[in-house]
Amino acid sequence: MPIVSHKGKAMPESPIRKLVPFAEKAVKEGKHIYHLNIGQPDIKTPIEAMNAVRDHKLDILAYSHSAGFESFRKKLAGYYAKHDITISSDDILITTGGSEALIFTMGSITDPGDEIIVPEPFYANYYSFSTQSTVKVVPVISKLETGFALPPIPDFEKLITPKTKAILICNPGNPTGYLYSKEEIKQLSKLAIKYDLFLISDEVYREFVYDSSEHYSILQERDLEDHAIVVDSVSKRYSMCGARIGCLVSKNKSVIETAMKFAQARLSPPTLAQIASEAALEAPDSYYKETVEKYKLRRDTLVSGLREIPGVKVALPKGAFYCIAELPVEDADHFAEWLLNKFDLNKQTVMLAPASGFYSSPNEGKNQVRIAYVLNRRDLKKSIEILRQGLEKYNSQ
Template sequence: MPIVSSKGKAMPESPIRKLVPFAEKATKEGKHIYHLNIGQPDIKTPAVAMEAIRNHQLDILAYSHSAGFESFRKKLTIYYAKHKINVTTDDVLITTGGSEALIFTMGSITDPGDEIIVPEPFYANYHGFSTQSTIKIVPVISKIENGFALPSIEEFEKLITKKTKAILICNPGNPTGYLYSKEEIKQLSKLAIKYDFFLISDEVYREFVYDESEHYSILQEKGLEEHAIVIDSVSKRYSMCGARIGCMVSKNKSVMQTAMKFAQTRLSPPTLAQIASEAALETPESYYTDTVIEYKSRRDILITKLNEIPGVKVAIPKGAFYCIAELPIKNAEHFSKWLLNEFDLNKETVMLAPASGFYSTPDKGKNQVRIAYVLNKEDLTKAIEILKFALKKYND
């Protein structure tokens, strides 16, 4: 009997989605589930994007250029300029989501067995992308006690080898919500230049920063032009997760020319989704402002309610719309399954994302969960009340 590949066997399950069968079973049993497990925004997609799809004049749904529409890339350079990032259309490659941008990046800068250093906990799919690219993620551990701040540069230097090709960060962070400061970005930039490797920054949550903080992109850092690669996406910014449109941005010509070969191999990014995404760039500034205000108010409610639960420890996120919470339990995955399989409060329960899947260090994050505060404030409040009751019953 033919067998699957070793790579296929090594491909990790998504900690966000692997509990879906349990949720489907719970739904069939008549339970209402509050989904705290996945970052699917409930904010409406900008009307201008939806109208662009409804009103398109295409007679043939044809391929686009492998790099994406030139008009779209041009408008993206204008968008970036507003954020003090100066790039040209040649520095932008449209991809099928930020996921493809990361896959293209890893394919362009690494060979099998190479290493990328990543502060953990980190976006769980970095595991999958690295497995697909046959490279190794080397974790440097950040801690909930200091809000998942950047580990010391000395900790990074201990991990650098001849196989190190990059440091990868998510800024603001998924799953922690941590926002790297300008000084922290400068420290990482100096390290990338000193050891002559790449600094990759996943910046898909750029707009979502709170408490009068400011986002500082690695593309703003002078002298880092040959080392900086940014991953971006419309998914969260415009609540367009299903569009699957992202981009890879770098001033390194060799990297972009190499990535273009990967882009040509997959032919082109989706045409209709590019039409919607290009139109979304015309979204009024008030959309971002209102969205940030809404997410901040949700964050404040979530943190307040979590801090009222005995034994819970939580780091206050400064950006994105996630937080990591440490629960008074031993095994968050077992607890998350129990919530769906065996528990309900008046036929309602919650779905969480066990945080161990966001770590690569064994036994880390086992009593932690990632919570996405993408529910409206009323549902979010109800969900945490259910969680509080569930924790007491579980531990009893």
């Protein structure tokens, strides 16, 4: 019998989706589940995007250019200019989601066995993408006690080897919600230049920053032009996860030219989704402002509620719409499964994402969960109460 590849066997399960069978069973048993496990916004997609698809005049749904619509790339360059980022449309490659942008990036800058240093906990699919690209993720651990701030630069330097090709960050962070400061970005920039490394920044949550904080992009570092690669997406910014449109941005012409070969191999990004995404850029500034205000209120509701539960620890996220919470349990994976299988409060329960899947270091994050605060405040309050009573019952067994 033919067998699957070692690479296929090594592909990790998604910590966000692996509990789905238990959730489906709970629903069949009549339970209502509050989904805290996945970053699917409930904010409405900009009407401009929906109307553009609804009113399109296409007679043929044809391929686009492999780099994406030129008109879309030009408008994106204008969007970045509003954020003090000076790039041209030729520095942008439209991809099928931010995921493909990361895959193209890894394919363009690494060879099998090369290494990428990533502060952990990190977005779980980084591990999947690196496995697919036969690249080794080298973790540098950030801690809840510091709010998941950038680890000390010497910690990075200890990990750099001849095989190190890049440092990868998520800013603001998924799953931590940490927002790197301008000074931290400058420290990483100096490190990348010193060791001649790429600095990759996943900036899909750029708009979601709170408490008068400001997002500072690696593309704003003038000395970093040959080193900086940004991954972006419309999924969260415009509540368009199903569009699967993202982009890779870099002023390094060799990176763009190389990534373009990967783009040509997959032909083109989806046409209708590009039409919607280009139109979304016409959304008024009030769309961003109102969305950020909603998430800030949800963050405050969640964090204050979690801090009232005995034994729970949580850092205050400065961006994105996630937080990592440490629970008074030994095994968060078991607890999350138990909540779906064995517990309900008036036929209601919650679904969490165990944080161990956001670490590559063994035994890290075993008592942590990632929570996405994408639900309305009423449902968040109900979820917190379910979690509180669930923990109480679980620990009394």
